[in-house]
Amino acid sequence: MGKKKSRRSPQDAGLTITSMMDMMTIILVFLLKSYQTDDLSVAASDDLQIPLSSAEKTPKLAVNVVVSRKDVVVDGAWVLDLTEITSEETGEPELAVPLDEKRGQLVSKLYEVLLEKAETAKDLGARAGSDNYDFKGEILLQIDKRMPFSVVREIMFTAGQAQFGNFRFVVIKGGGT
């Protein structure tokens, strides 16, 4: 009787771990699957907090401009840094494009990068021959929610001059009244 009992306990311990393994494996597979399905990656951080909105449309892939509190990045490539200036109107510090980076409302480096992308896209569209690949001037804008409109305006103006007139503001679903 005693021998039977002592032989059973290690087997019980093995079974307990197995059932936990089942659960963990299912969770793991689920997470791996949901990890892969984002084609647009938003690297949320302190510097980039996307505003909430009640919008429903899903973003399609296009040229991706990320304007965080530190810098401006186009399709993963850094373009320029933002700086903090004292606003003339409110007297408080606010983010802005550095003065030597812009001519009027046009942000020079951003304009060059976007113009090059526009030319490449148009070229590809012409060669592909199908309407699907035509250059439509679409641009995705991921902007930190605290960004003052002056910066947003300059970015939009520059993009417009570089022939990207179709703005798609990337927002996180869930806002609205």
Add this chain to the structure above:
Amino acid sequence: MAGKGKRGTQADELDLVPIMNLVTILIPFLLMASSFVSLAAIDSTLPAIGQPPPPEEQDDEEPLNLSVAITDEGFTVMGGDATLKPEGEEKGATIPCTKPNCPTPEAYDIKELTRLLVQIKDSWEDEQNVILVPESQVPYEVLVRTMDATREDPDTVDGAGNRELFPFVVIAGGAQ
């Protein structure tokens, strides 16, 4: 040799601890990495470049030219129609923030804005365009909330979901 017995019985011998290690590390990592947020996009077009959507009303009717200015004191709703101007107001109806000088994005009274826009929509059923004119220091979040307020009315539901107000947004240069 005799003491070792059968080594083929894998049910007893399988060591699950390394696999558990792997799973225990991977799951918290994936949980942190996969943020369960779904993204959406708001479309807008520049006024001069790109194709603004064609107005649907007849040519003999005066266009509404509805525009909403976002200032550091609240919203100002303007339009081509004289009925939008309440008595004594030069430009148009003003909706002040719930707190003076609008310190936070939440202070902007978007419920009141939506209510006013519903009234305007009642008179101009076919109009779908709105022009937003934010001031330079207005935060981007306020602009997005305003676009939400002008796009649809969450309090009224018709056949296709929330009642659509003015879904085509154009963002103008800025009010100075």
